[in-house]
Amino acid sequence: MNDSVLLDIHEGVATLTLHRPDQGNAIDLPMAQALLRAAIICDQTPDLKCVVLTGSGKLFCAGGDLQAFTEAGDGISGFLSELAGTLHLAISRLMRMDNPLVTLVNGAAAGAGLSLALIGDVVLAEPAASFTPAYGAIGLSPDGGLSWILPRLTGLRRAQELILLNQRLTAAQAHGLGLVSRVVDAGQLQAEGASVVATLTAMNPAALGSVRKLLLESHGTPLETQLENEARSIAALATQPCVRDKVAAFVAQRLPKNKKELSHG
Template identity: 70%
Template sequence: MNDCVLLKIEQGIATITLNRPLQGNAIDLPLAQALLKAVITCDQATEVQCVLLTGSGKLFCAGGDLDAFVAAGNGIPGFLSELAGTLHLAVSRLMRMEKPLVVLVNGAAAGAGMSLSLVGDIVLAEAGSSFTPAYGAIGLSPDGSLSWLLPRLVGLRSAQEIIMLNQRVGADQAKALGLITRVVEAEQLHVEGMAVARSLAAMHVPALGRVRRLLLDTLGTPLETQLEHEARSISMLATHAYVLDKVGAFVAQRTQKNKKELSHG
């Protein structure tokens, strides 16, 4: 794995760390390519039950690497097309993979970094973190799924205001708006993140994968179609040994409890 993205798999949890701390984990083409490779590995590795995404150093991610933009010169349209295209493949995998995703926001998340910070099923942010679209400051439009995610999380009006006025959103406001799951103290961010990841990893991953798919599809799916998707999903999951074992154990426990209550009745 390229050093600008670190991947560690331990006890069913894959931790992906953006690792350009001196550049604020800014996204250049090598980082985007390495991120895509790490995500594909997580998606395909059977031992991975949950994925955790974070950044190294003081920032989660400063967005696109502006030095790389300048270096592209007159070729910047082609460069940005390749950069955004590669990043988008990684974002799509992160959001579509079966495994649940926890994001730990350690500091500022700007531009495409803001996009990445919001793709998790559970998003924990340290108290000093912030979220800024940043695109308006350099005359660009969003990438990395921000224009898709933000209206779904905070509503169209708030999304318009945040993106078009390039508003910086602090951690507490982000929680109030529904951008993130909760705010934690900086020293507890990784501890709480790993606790959440372990809880998810202990669950039935195929079921979590189906939940992810159902929730992603819901806003673009008519009611009856969604009901059909739910029916097919729950009936398919019911064939898994995990479900049969859990249901059997629950019924046996309830039966034993009822017997004890009757014997004392």
């Protein structure tokens, strides 16, 4: 893995940092390849509980590296096929892994960077962060899954306007449209992220993985199939010793209060 994507795993939490700060963390082919390798490691590392994705420097991610586009010359079509294809494998792996994903948007997220920002289960943003499709400015169509995830977050009509008119959103506007879970106070992004991670890592990892899968598949699944998937999921999780222990503890905690209420009934 090259140093354009930093991977740190500590106490069950993997932190992925896009690390080309002098280029606004713009995605070139080596970065896309590094992100894919990091995503595979996160997906396959035993006992991992949560993954965090953020950027270094002032930007979260400026999107594709336009200098690399220029250098591709007449081979731009093949180059973009490889670049987008590699990035898409990384995004698919991050979205389909069992571990919850927290994205910390520390600055501008544009183009494919917008896609990376939005794939988190929990998305926290600095007040100065911004969110822009960007493709219209250079005459291209979206990649990174933006045409899939944005309509699911905002609705089709708003997504059409955002992408076709290349509208830039402030962090507050993105929160209002449901793109961002929460806008945190300036300078508190890492602290708030750590709080979210602590909450997630205290939960049953298998349940979180099941929730991710159910939600990801819900838009393309008929109601009856989704109901069956939910029933199978909850039934399988209920056999875990940790779930039985939690249920027993919860019931034991309520029993004294219930008995007292009955005695005064």
